[in-house]
Amino acid sequence: MKKQLKLVALLLVVMMLVALMAGCNNNDNQESSSEPSSAVDSGDDLEGDDSNQDGDADGALTEITLPIVDETVTLKYWVIQSASNLGSSMKDYGDSEAYIELENRTNVHIEWINPVAGTEKESFNLLFSSGDMPDIIATAAPTYMYSAGPEAAVQDGYFLDVTELAKQYAPNYMALINSSEQLTKDTVTDNGIRWGFTSIYQEPRLGNWGPAIRQDFLDAVGMDMPITYDDWYEVLTAFKNELGIEAPLYIDNEGLSLYSDWLAGFGVGKAFYQVDGTVKYGPVEDGFGEYIETMSKWYAEGLIDQSFSIREPMGMPSDDMVLNDKIGAAALFATWCGNEYYPSRGAVNPDFMLVGASLPVKNEGDVTHLRAPDEWTRDTVTVVSATSEYPEIAVQWIDYQFSEEGAFLMSYGVREGESYVIDADGTPAFGPLVLNNPDGLTQSEARTLYTSFTPLHEDYNRLMKARSEVQLGAMYTWTQETSLNDWQLPLSLTMTADENKQYAVIMGDITTYVQETVVNMIMGTASVTFDEFRSQLDNMGIQDAIAIYQQAMDRYSQR
Amino acid sequence: MVMTKSKRKFNFKQNAAVYVMLIPVLAYYIIFHYAPMGGLVMAFQNYRPNLGLLGSDWVGLDNFSRFFSSIYFGRLLRNTLLISVKDILVSFPAAIIFALLLNEVRSKYFKKTVQTISYLPYFISMVVICGLVMDFTEAGGAISNVVAALGGPSDGLISNPKYFQSVFIGSNVWQNLGYSSIIYLSALSAIDQEQYESARMDGAGRFKQTIYITLPALATTITVMLLLRMGHLMTVNYQKVILLYSPATYETADVISSYVYRIGLLGQDYSYAASVDFFNSVINLSILCVANWASRKYSETSLW
Numbered sequence: 001m002k003k004q005l006k007l008v009a010l011l012l013v014v015m016m017l018v019a020l021m022a023g024c025n026n027n028d029n030q031e032s033s034s035e036p037s038s039a040v041d042s043g044d045d046l047e048g049d050d051s052n053q054d055g056d057a058d059g060a061l062t063e064i065t066l067p068i069v070d071e072t073v074t075l076k077y078w079v080i081q082s083a084s085n086l087g088s089s090m091k092d093y094g095d096s097e098a099y100i101e102l103e104n105r106t107n108v109h110i111e112w113i114n115p116v117a118g119t120e121k122e123s124f125n126l127l128f129s130s131g132d133m134p135d136i137i138a139t140a141a142p143t144y145m146y147s148a149g150p151e152a153a154v155q156d157g158y159f160l161d162v163t164e165l166a167k168q169y170a171p172n173y174m175a176l177i178n179s180s181e182q183l184t185k186d187t188v189t190d191n192g193i194r195w196g197f198t199s200i201y202q203e204p205r206l207g208n209w210g211p212a213i214r215q216d217f218l219d220a221v222g223m224d225m226p227i228t229y230d231d232w233y234e235v236l237t238a239f240k241n242e243l244g245i246e247a248p249l250y251i252d253n254e255g256l257s258l259y260s261d262w263l264a265g266f267g268v269g270k271a272f273y274q275v276d277g278t279v280k281y282g283p284v285e286d287g288f289g290e291y292i293e294t295m296s297k298w299y300a301e302g303l304i305d306q307s308f309s310i311r312e313p314m315g316m317p318s319d320d321m322v323l324n325d326k327i328g329a330a331a332l333f334a335t336w337c338g339n340e341y342y343p344s345r346g347a348v349n350p351d352f353m354l355v356g357a358s359l360p361v362k363n364e365g366d367v368t369h370l371r372a373p374d375e376w377t378r379d380t381v382t383v384v385s386a387t388s389e390y391p392e393i394a395v396q397w398i399d400y401q402f403s404e405e406g407a408f409l410m411s412y413g414v415r416e417g418e419s420y421v422i423d424a425d426g427t428p429a430f431g432p433l434v435l436n437n438p439d440g441l442t443q444s445e446a447r448t449l450y451t452s453f454t455p456l457h458e459d460y461n462r463l464m465k466a467r468s469e470v471q472l473g474a475m476y477t478w479t480q481e482t483s484l485n486d487w488q489l490p491l492s493l494t495m496t497a498d499e500n501k502q503y504a505v506i507m508g509d510i511t512t513y514v515q516e517t518v519v520n521m522i523m524g525t526a527s528v529t530f531d532e533f534r535s536q537l538d539n540m541g542i543q544d545a546i547a548i549y550q551q552a553m554d555r556y557s558q559r
Numbered sequence: 560m561v562m563t564k565s566k567r568k569f570n571f572k573q574n575a576a577v578y579v580m581l582i583p584v585l586a587y588y589i590i591f592h593y594a595p596m597g598g599l600v601m602a603f604q605n606y607r608p609n610l611g612l613l614g615s616d617w618v619g620l621d622n623f624s625r626f627f628s629s630i631y632f633g634r635l636l637r638n639t640l641l642i643s644v645k646d647i648l649v650s651f652p653a654a655i656i657f658a659l660l661l662n663e664v665r666s667k668y669f670k671k672t673v674q675t676i677s678y679l680p681y682f683i684s685m686v687v688i689c690g691l692v693m694d695f696t697e698a699g700g701a702i703s704n705v706v707a708a709l710g711g712p713s714d715g716l717i718s719n720p721k722y723f724q725s726v727f728i729g730s731n732v733w734q735n736l737g738y739s740s741i742i743y744l745s746a747l748s749a750i751d752q753e754q755y756e757s758a759r760m761d762g763a764g765r766f767k768q769t770i771y772i773t774l775p776a777l778a779t780t781i782t783v784m785l786l787l788r789m790g791h792l793m794t795v796n797y798q799k800v801i802l803l804y805s806p807a808t809y810e811t812a813d814v815i816s817s818y819v820y821r822i823g824l825l826g827q828d829y830s831y832a833a834s835v836d837f838f839n840s841v842i843n844l845s846i847l848c849v850a851n852w853a854s855r856k857y858s859e860t861s862l863w
Binding site: 125128129131146147148156157158246253254306307309310501504505508509512513515516518519520523525540 | 693715810
């Protein structure tokens with residue numbers, strides 16, 4: 001009996017140890033990327049036999065010849081791949097047909113690194129402190145960026161300075177950059193350092209975020225589309241009193257919205273913006289006080305979501321709130337508009353119809369100056385690590401996606417007639433595999449599986465063509481003549497490392513203060529008046545922060 | 560756990576198994592707690608990961624003065640201490656009383672069932688618990704409605720700074736009550752029943768029995784548990800705070816560690832985070848030392 005017990009005990013211990021090991025996830029496969037391919041000389045030999053490229057006399061390529069390398073090279077690529085886009089059929093982008101074909105053509109194998117959902121920021125930060133940087137990283141300022149800024153990241157030896165490399169190995173990208181003064185300016189730092197490859201749409205695209213309102217609710221109360229704040233007040237009151245809507249207006253958890261949609265009418269933005277080159281900060285302006293006054297009145301009367309302060313930080317309402325008729329109006333992406341929520345997404349109301357509304361203004365005909373931006377460049381910048389063993393390969397691989405065939409592949413996939421079709425006017429569009437997937441995939445999932453979800457050089461028309469009338473209508477409403485975006489700060493504004501440090505120190509506490517005071521003022525529980533709030537911000541040094549931005553702005557204007 | 564003055568012999572042969580079991584524990588503490596202490600020097604530098612600890616510039620007490628001159632310093636310290644102290648005042652006696660009550664129960668079956676049910680919540684993940692708590696205490700949630708019916712605020716508890724600490728501590732009690740009482744129950748079971756017999760013969764009622772027999776027998780356990788609990792005074796389970804707070808409740812919910820998380824870690828400001836945490840630990844240690852000294856002086860029990 002004792003022997004048996006001993007055996008059982010031993011077995012249990014072994015089982016526990018095995019279970020312990022199961023948790024060890026061997027993510028970094030160092031072997032594959034550090035295996036030096038004999039044919040690849042990753043040193044500074046530009047012309048040698050490391051790739052079979054044609055080039056100019058000085059070694060610069062005029063085009064990317066395929067395959068990029070003779071022997072397969074593996075590069076590690078850190079990029080956020082949302083689980084909802086991957087769906088249940090894909091483990092990572094490596095299962096996407098577009099990327100598989102890309103690998104076949106270029107002979108570059110990608111090892112995808114996808115941070116765990118909810119810890120993206122931490123995972124990004126770890127890249128810098130762990131000493132193990134992937135070859136390619138998808139950055140997106142200001143969230144997914146080195147705290148001291150891109151220039152410091154290059155100087156500190158994290159990001160590779162690709163200014164010269166791009167001229168040698170990225171013909172397509174450089175041709176694109178040099179074709180426009182704006183692009184030339186926006187893709188380098190103030191000192192002319194190129195620190196990565198900015199994702200660029202093939203054509204500038206319209207802003208696709210703005211206020212949206214339930215048309216069916218409007219019809220039910222017999223009112224027109226609201227234009228002024230007073231209109232909105234009446235409409236929201238009717239929603240509450242006549243229809244019993246729980247949250248007539250949905251705002252984000254800071255009491256604002258992603259692109260200052262509800263503030264623009266008062267002539268202010270929610271953070272930093274510029275008026276004709278002079279930088280301003282919204283919360284210290286008079287218009288902000290008017291905004292607070294309006295919002296607190298609406299909140300007190302129950303016109304605003306009573307639990308807005310505990311909602312998710314992204315600023316979009318949860319599906320549950322939208323589907324169950326709990327929301328009358330909110331600021332959203334264009335793709336939410338229309339009546340697709342019923343029945344396919346599970347809305348309960350057969351009359352569900354969400355339409356775009358113009359940003360509210362004080363008086364009809366007023367011009368607003370801030371909204372979701374039209375974009376030609378995106379905030380995504382693809383960066384090569386300074387410690388990568390194959391920088392030239394990485395640059396070429398990235399550049400291929402800016403070439404005509406490469407960009408087409410990533411936007412449309414490989415299956416003519418299925419993942420894409422050629423329209424009567426000769427332009428491509430999504431095919432039935434993406435638009436009406438027979439396996440039940442949503443459009444986003446199908447997009448991810450057959451094409452690239454966000455190509456580096458995307459043909460945005462593919463998305464525009466897939467949009468319904470209502471969605472396009474919303475985008476046109478939001479970008480109409482009286483709704484400008486000329487007060488937005490340039491996306492590629494950069495600060496020096498010292499400015500960054502000083503800015504971080506000042507804004508650390510100010511951000512907290514603004515967040516909580518705005519929320520409390522709207523909810524009516526603040527212990528300060530708006531004027532006290534403003535002078536407190538001055539005491540905390542907001543004018544210095546504005547001055548820092550002003551310096552960056554001045555440098556940008558002189559580029 | 561009581562410290563006596565007698566020396567124990569290091570009898571390796573006889574106790575070999577025990578010493579071997581001790582090795583992983585020692586290794587854990589050395590590797591994860593003692594060795595990284597060298598990294599505290601980060602608090603006095605402007606740390607940049609690429610320069611490392613030896614290469615980053617020295618800034619002395621700059622990070623500390625930045626923290627002390629923050630307008631939130633007083634509030635953070637206040638919240639941290641308030642939440643911790645209130646938590647001790649509520650959860651600690653609750654666990655003891657629960658153990659005492661459970662001990663009185665005659666039916667073994669009922670006792671075991673109650674015990675099992677009471678410590679099940681401890682094993683639920685904190686994130687799940689916080690999700691539940693937020694659902695129940697937001698405007699229109701089940702608990703909010705009950706409180707509103709009894710005359711409380713009508714727009715929810717979780718976004719109301721006045722109620723945040725109550726919600727936090729209340730959910731703590733619910734989650735930890737059963738588990739914390741286990742050690743007291745085991746101490747109670749070790750009490751000699753004869754003492755009760757003789758007390759009853761002397762005419763002592765139930766309540767007197769509790770005061771004169773049960774509590775003194777538990778005194779050592781209670782003191783040690785309290786001292787251990789004091790060791791966490793400043794860390795105050797900040798992960799739960801982060802999961803439950805929002806800008807509306809920063810006033811009473813923001814504690815030192817959650818502030819550091821926001822400003823220091825999300826902002827890649829490692830030096831600042833290190834300095835604030837250093838300050839946190841120093842205060843924690845001093846409180847623990849004082850408590851231990853007081854305990855040694857006024858009772859014979861202490862941790863060291």
